[in-house]
Amino acid sequence: xxxxxxxxxxxxxxxxxxxxxxxxxxxxxxxxxxxxxxxxxxxxxxxxxxxxxxxxxxxxxxxxxxxxxxxxxxxxxxxxxxxxxxxxxxxxxxxxxxxxxxxxxxxxxxxxxxxxxxxxxxxxxxxxxxxxxxxxxxxxxxxxxxxxxxxxxxxxxxxxxxxxxxxxxxxxxxxxxxxxxxxxxxxxxxxxxxxxxxxxxxxxxxxxxxxxxxxxxxxxxxxxxxxxxxxxxx
Amino acid sequence: xxxxxxxxxxxxxxxxxxxxxxxxxxxxxxxxxxxxxxxxxxxxxxxxxxxxxxxxxxxxxxxxxxxxxxxxxxxxxxxxxxxxxxxxxxxxxxxxxxxxxxxxxxxxxxxxxxxxxxxxxxxxxxxxxxxxxxxxxxxxxxxxxxxxxxxxxxxxxxxxxxxxxxxxxxxxxxxxxxxxxxxxxxxxxxxxxxxxxxxxxxxxxxxxxxxxxxxxxxxxxxxxxxxxxxxxxxxxxxxxxxxxxxxxxxxxxxxxxxxxxxxxxxxxxxxxxxxxxxxxxxxxxxxxxxxxxxxxxxxxxxxxxxxxxxxxxxxxxxxxxxxxxxxxxxxxxxxxxxxxxxxxxxxxxxxxxxxxxxxxxxxxxxxxxxxxxxxxxxxxxxxxxxxxxxxxxxxxxxxxxxxx
Amino acid sequence: xxxxxxxxxxxxxxxxxxxxxxxxxxxxxxxxxxxxxxxxxxxxxxxxxxxxxxxxxxxxxxxxxxxxxxxxxxxxxxxxxxxxxxxxxxxxxxx
Numbered sequence: 121x122x123x124x125x126x127x128x129x130x131x132x133x134x135x136x137x138x139x140x141x142x143x144x145x146x147x148x149x150x151x152x153x154x155x156x157x158x159x160x161x162x163x164x165x166x167x168x169x170x171x172x173x174x175x176x177x178x179x180x181x182x183x184x185x186x187x188x189x190x191x192x193x194x195x196x197x198x199x200x201x202x203x204x205x206x207x208x209x210x211x212x213x214x215x216x217x218x219x220x221x222x223x224x225x226x227x228x229x230x231x232x233x234x235x236x237x238x239x240x241x242x243x244x245x246x247x248x249x250x251x252x253x254x255x256x257x258x259x260x261x262x263x264x265x266x267x268x269x270x271x272x273x274x275x276x277x278x279x280x281x282x283x284x285x286x287x288x289x290x291x292x293x294x295x296x297x298x299x300x301x302x303x304x305x306x307x308x309x310x311x312x313x314x315x316x317x318x319x320x321x322x323x324x325x326x327x328x329x330x331x332x333x334x335x336x337x338x339x340x341x342x343x344x345x346x347x348x349x350x351x352x353x354x
Numbered sequence: 355x356x357x358x359x360x361x362x363x364x365x366x367x368x369x370x371x372x373x374x375x376x377x378x379x380x381x382x383x384x385x386x387x388x389x390x391x392x393x394x395x396x397x398x399x400x401x402x403x404x405x406x407x408x409x410x411x412x413x414x415x416x417x418x419x420x421x422x423x424x425x426x427x428x429x430x431x432x433x434x435x436x437x438x439x440x441x442x443x444x445x446x447x448x449x450x451x452x453x454x455x456x457x458x459x460x461x462x463x464x465x466x467x468x469x470x471x472x473x474x475x476x477x478x479x480x481x482x483x484x485x486x487x488x489x490x491x492x493x494x495x496x497x498x499x500x501x502x503x504x505x506x507x508x509x510x511x512x513x514x515x516x517x518x519x520x521x522x523x524x525x526x527x528x529x530x531x532x533x534x535x536x537x538x539x540x541x542x543x544x545x546x547x548x549x550x551x552x553x554x555x556x557x558x559x560x561x562x563x564x565x566x567x568x569x570x571x572x573x574x575x576x577x578x579x580x581x582x583x584x585x586x587x588x589x590x591x592x593x594x595x596x597x598x599x600x601x602x603x604x605x606x607x608x609x610x611x612x613x614x615x616x617x618x619x620x621x622x623x624x625x626x627x628x629x630x631x632x633x634x635x636x637x638x639x640x641x642x643x644x645x646x647x648x649x650x651x652x653x654x655x656x657x658x659x660x661x662x663x664x665x666x667x668x669x670x671x672x673x674x675x676x677x678x679x680x681x682x683x684x685x686x687x688x689x690x691x692x693x694x695x696x697x698x699x700x701x702x703x704x705x706x707x708x709x710x711x712x713x714x715x716x717x718x719x720x721x722x723x724x725x726x727x728x729x730x731x732x733x734x735x736x737x738x739x740x741x742x743x744x745x746x747x748x749x750x751x752x753x754x755x756x757x758x
Numbered sequence: 759x760x761x762x763x764x765x766x767x768x769x770x771x772x773x774x775x776x777x778x779x780x781x782x783x784x785x786x787x788x789x790x791x792x793x794x795x796x797x798x799x800x801x802x803x804x805x806x807x808x809x810x811x812x813x814x815x816x817x818x819x820x821x822x823x824x825x826x827x828x829x830x831x832x833x834x835x836x837x838x839x840x841x842x843x844x845x846x847x848x849x850x851x852x853x
Contacts, residue, residue, distance in 0.1 A: 171754075179658055179754035200662055207660030217757050219652050221378050231659040233371050236363030278659065373764035402785075409788050411808040413796045414822070418805025422824055431826055452804060456825060458814040467815040471803060484799055503812070538792070539799045542807025542821065565825075568804055603824055608808075611823040676771050683774035690781045718792070721785040726778065 124191030126286050126317035127153040127176055132185035134171050134340075145171040147340040148185070153333075155285075158312045159319045160327050162345075163337035169321035170214060172337065173290050176319070177211045178202040189286070207231060210279030214290035216271035218263035224250065225259045228278045249277040252310075254303045268295040276304060286317045293324045305330070368665060372672025379649070383677060386737060390681035391688065393736070394729045398689040399701055401725040406718030410540040415609045419452070419568030421580055422608065425589055425598040432598055433563035435590025442567060445582050447575030452477060453564035455554035459547065461519050462508045468501075468545045472554020487512035487533030489548075496553050499533035503544035510534070520557045527556075538716050580604060646744060653748035654756035663749045670745040674738040682733040686726055693719040 134146040145168045153159050161169050174180040175187055178194050187194040189205050197205065218227045225246035232242050243259070250256045253273040263271060272295050279287055292308070293301040301324070309330055312318050320327055321337075328334055334346045376383050423442065425432035436453055443451045455472035475492040482489060490497035500510055510516070510531050518526030535543045555561045571579045580602050588597030653666055692698060702717040748756070800806070811820035818825040 174754040177658075179757075180752050200664075203657070203660055203662040203665075206658065211658065213658070213757065215757075217651065217655050219378070219655060220648070222374075230656060230661075233367050234364055234661050234665040236360065236367050238363075238367070239370070282660070370764045373767040376767045377763045407810065409793070410796050413793075413800045414805045414808040416805075417797065417800035418824070454804060456806070456822070458818075467813040469806075469814055469821060471806060473804060477804075478802065482798070482802060484795070484802060535799075536795070538795055540796050540807060541812050543799055545813045546803070546806065548803065608824050611808075676767060680771040680774050683771070683778035686778035686781060687774065690785065718796075719785075720788060721782050723782055726782050 124188065125152045126155045126157070126190065127151070127319065128186075128188040129176070130186045132172075132175060132187060133183050134168075134175060134180065135183045144340050146175065146182075149340075149342045150185075151335070151342060153317060153319055155317055156312075156315050157317055157319075158308075158330050158332045159335065160331040160333075161319070161321045161335045161337050161342070162323065162325075162328075163321075167337045168340040169337050170290055171340075172342070173211070173288055173319070173321055177209045177288050178205045179211075207282060208284055209286045209288060210282060210284035212272075212276045212279040212287075212289040212292050214294070216268075216275035218271065218274065220264060221262065223260050223262060224255070224266070224274055227263060228274060229281055230278065231282050245281060246277070249280045250274070252280065252307050253277050254300070269297060269300050272296060273300065273304065276307065280307070280311070284316070287311055287319070289318070289320045289322075291322055291324075292320060293322065293327070301326070365668070368668045369672040372669045373676055375669060375673040376676055378652075382649075386677050387681040387684065390678065390733045390736060391685045394682060394685035394733060395688055395692070396701070398685055398721070398725060398729055399692050399698070399719075402689060402693055402719040402721045403698065403701070403717055405720040405722050405725075407541070409720060410542075410718050412609075413540065414542070415605060418605060418608060420571045420573075420576055420605050421569040421583065422603040423567040423569055423583055423589075424565070424601045424603070426601040427595075427598060431601065433560060433565060434567055434600075435598060436562050436564055437591060438567060438586075438589035438600075439564075441586065441589070442569060442583060445579055447571055447579045448569060449572065450570035452568040452570075453551060454566060454568065455551055455558065455560075455563075456565045457554070457558055459519065459557065461504070461516070461547075466504065466507050466545075468504055468547050469542075470547045470549065470554050470557060472549055472551035472557075475550045484536055484539060485533035486536065487531070490532060490550055490553075492550075495550065495556075496527045496529040497532045497549065498529050498553075499535060499546075499548040500531055501535045501544040501546040502537040502539075504547070505531070505534045520559075522556060522559045529553075541717065576604060646748075649744065650748040650751070650756050653745060654751065654753040657749060658753040658757060663746070666749045667742060667745060670741050671738060674741040675734060677741075678733040678737040679730060681737070682726075682730040685729060685733075686721065690721060693717070693721075 129149050129151045132146055132149040132151075133144065136143045136145055147168075149172060161172070163169055171180065175182050175194075176189070178187075178189070178197075182195060185195070189209060192201065192205055194202060194205060219230070225243050228246040228249060229237070229242035232245065237245070247256055247259055250259055253276055255270060255273055255277065258266065258270065258274075263274070266274065272292065276289065276292055279289065287308075289308070293304050296304060305326060308318055308320065308327070312330065318330075331346075333344070336343050336345045423434060423438070425434045434453070439451045439453055442448055452474060454474075455470070457470055459468050459470045460466065461468050475490055475494075478489050478492075485499055487499070489499060498516065500508075505511065512531060512534060514531040516529040516531065518528065520526065529549075535546065535548075549557075551564065555563065569579065569583070583600045583602050586600050589600050590598055656666055656669075657663070692701065698717040698719065807822050809820045809823050814821045814825075
C-alpha cells in the first residue's frame with residue numbers, strides 16, 4: 121500500500137449520454153500521481169478537468185478504465201469502500217456547494233459527523249482550518265451571507281478538515297481577489313510541504329510555480345506538459 | 355480526526371444531525387407533522403369514544419337484570435302481559451321480577467325522538483344526586499324526569515308543563531317535568547324520559563302490558579329459571595290471538611351483545627379511517643419528498659465528503675423518528691383536548707347518532723394505550739417509509755451528478 | 759442544526775411524548791368519579807342503553823341491543839373486528 125501511487129488511472133474514460141448524443145468527457149486517460157506530488161491540470165473550460173477530478177475522488181463511476189486511490193481500485197469497489205476513499209481524499213469543489221441554514225463551521229466539518237466527533241471538537245477543528253484560509257471570523261456565519269470567494273475558501277477548508285493524505289481542488293483560486301488567491305496558494309504550498317499529495321485543476325498560471333508535474337486537458341484527453349526529474353516544475 | 359470512534363458516538367452524532375435536519379427543512383417538517391396529525395387525530399378520538407362507550411355499556415349490563423324476559427309473537431319481540439310478573443315470581447329460585455316499559459316517543463314541533471322509560475316508582479330511591487329537581491313521586495301520574503339533551507333541545511326545565519304529546523282514547527293529560535338528568539351521566543340519559551310504568555302504559559295506550567320483565571335470580575339458579583321461563587306455555591291469558599311466548603336474555607348474553615354494538619360503530623369508524631389512510635399515505639409520501647431537490651443536493655454533498663449510504667439513512671431515520679413520534683404525540687394531545695375541553699365538538703354527533711352537535715351530555719372517552727401505541731407505529735411507518743425511500747434514492751445517485 | 763437546535767428539537771419531541779404518555783396514563787384507567795356516576799344511573803334505571811345511538815329513531819337495537827336482539831339489519835365484518843350495520847352507515851345523526 122505504501123508503495124502504491126496516491127492516484128493512478130489506466131485507460132480511464134467517461135461518456136455522458138445526452139439528448140444530443142453521447143459525449144466523451146474523459147478519453148483514455150492514464151495518469152500516475154506519486155505520493156507527495158503537486159500536480160496541476162490546466163486546459164480550457166469544458167475540456168473534461170472537472171469530470172476527471174470527479175472520477176479520481178469517487179464521485180462518479182468511469183465508463184471504462186481503472187482508477188486507483190492509495191492502491192484501492194475504485195471501479196471494482198463497493199459503495200461503502202468508495203465512501204471510505206472519499207474520506208481519505210479532501211476535495212474542494214468548484215462552485216463550493218453548501219448546506220443552506222447550516223453555519224460555516226458545520227458545513228466545514230460535515231465529514232467528521234459520521235466519525236462520532238462531538239460538536240465542540242468539530243467547532244474547534246473548524247476554527248483551525250478556517251483560520252488557515254483566513255476565515256476564522258466567519259465561523260458562525262451562514263453560507264448565504266458569504267461572497268463567492270469566501271465560499272471558495274470555505275470549500276478548501278472543508279477539504280482540509282480531515283487532514284487527508286490526498287488533496288484535490290477544482291479551480292481553488294477562481295473568484296478570488298489577489299490577496300485571497302495568495303492565501304489559498306499559501307495553504308496549498310503548506311499542505312504540499314507537509315507531504316500531502318496535491319492535484320489541482322486550474323486556469324491560474326500562478327499555481328504552475330508550485331507544480332511537480334503539469335498536464336493539459338483538452339477534449340477529454342490528458343497530455344503531459346511538464347515535469348522535472350527532481351520533481352520541480354518546468 | 356477521522357479515526358474510528360465507538361459506534362455509540364457515531365450514532366449519537368448522526369442522531370444529532372438528524373434532529374438538526376428537522377429544523378433545516380421547516381416547511382417539510384411542518385407539512386409532514388400536519389399530515390400525520392390529520393390522519394391520526396380522528397381515528398384516535400373515535401377509538402377513545404368507542405372505549406368510553408364500552409365502559410358505560412358494561413355498566414348498563416352490570417346493573418341490568420339477571421334475566422330479561424320479553425314476549426314473542428310471529429318470531430318478533432312483543433309486549434309482556436303483566437300477569438306474567440306473578441307467574442315468574444312463583445318460579446323456584448326467582449327473588450324479584452320488575453316490569454318496565456321502554457319505547458320511542460316524539461316530542462315538540464320538530465318531533466324530537468326520545469326514549470320513554472316507565473318503571474315502578476316504588477323501586478326508585480327517595481332522593482338522588484343524578485337529577486336536578488326530583489324523581490317522580492310514587493302514586494303521582496304524568497310526572498317526568500327528562501334527559502339533559504332533551505331538556506336543552508325543547509327548552510324544558512324543572513316545573514315545565516308538557517302539553518299532551520300522545521293520542522289516547524282514555525283522554526290526554528298535561529305532563530309535568532319534575533326533574534332533569536345531570537349532563538355527566540351516560541349518553542343514553544340524554545334523550546331519556548323517566549316516568550312511572552302506569553304513565554308510560556297510558557302514553558302508549560297499552561295498559562296491562564310491559565315491554566320487558568327484569569328477573570333477579572341467584573347465579574346458581576339462573577339457568578334453571580331461564581329454562582323454566584322459556585318452557586312457560588304462555589306469559590299471560592289468551593287474548594284471542596294465541597299465546598305470547600317468552601324470550602329470555604341472560605346478563606351474559608347481553609354482555610356479549612353490548613360490546614359488539616359499540617364495536618360495530620368502532621368498525622365503521624375504522625373503515626372510514628382506513629379510507630382516510632388510503633388518501634393520507636400518498637399524501638405523506640408526497641410531502642416526504644417536499645423540497646426534494648434541496649434534499650438531494652444536501653445528500654449528495656454529504657456523500658461527497660465521505661458519508662456512507664448507511665450514515666445518510668441513519669440521519670434520515672433519526673429525523674423521521676423524531677417527526678413521527680412528535681406528530682403521534684401531538685395527535686394524542688389534540689385528541690385529548692378535542693374530547694375533553696372541547697367536548698368532542700363535531701365528532702360526538704358523527705359517532706353517536708342522537709348526540710347534539712353542541713352536545714349537552716358528556717361524550718364518554720378513554721384514550722387506551724393500545725390505540726395510542728398503534729397510532730405511533732403507524733406514524734413511524736408512514737414518515738420513515740417516505741423519507742427513507744427518497745433519501746435512499748438520493749444517496750444512490752452519484753454525487754457529482756447532483757452537484758454538477 | 760447549529761448550537762442548541764437539535765437539543766431543542768429533541769426536547770420538544772420528548773415533552774410532547776411525555777405529555778401524551780401522561781394523558782394516556784391518566785385516561786387509561788377509568789376516572790373513578792365518572793364510573794360512580796355511570797353506575798348510579800344504571801342502578802336507578804335498571805340498566806338502559808349500551809348501543810351506539812342515544813335514541814331509538816333508527817332502530818331499537820342501536821339504543822339498547824337487548825331490546826331487539828334479532829335485528830335483521832346486522833351485520834357484515836369490517837376491519838378491527840367491528841361490524842357494519844345499515845343503520846350505522848356513516849354515523850349520520852338521526853335528525
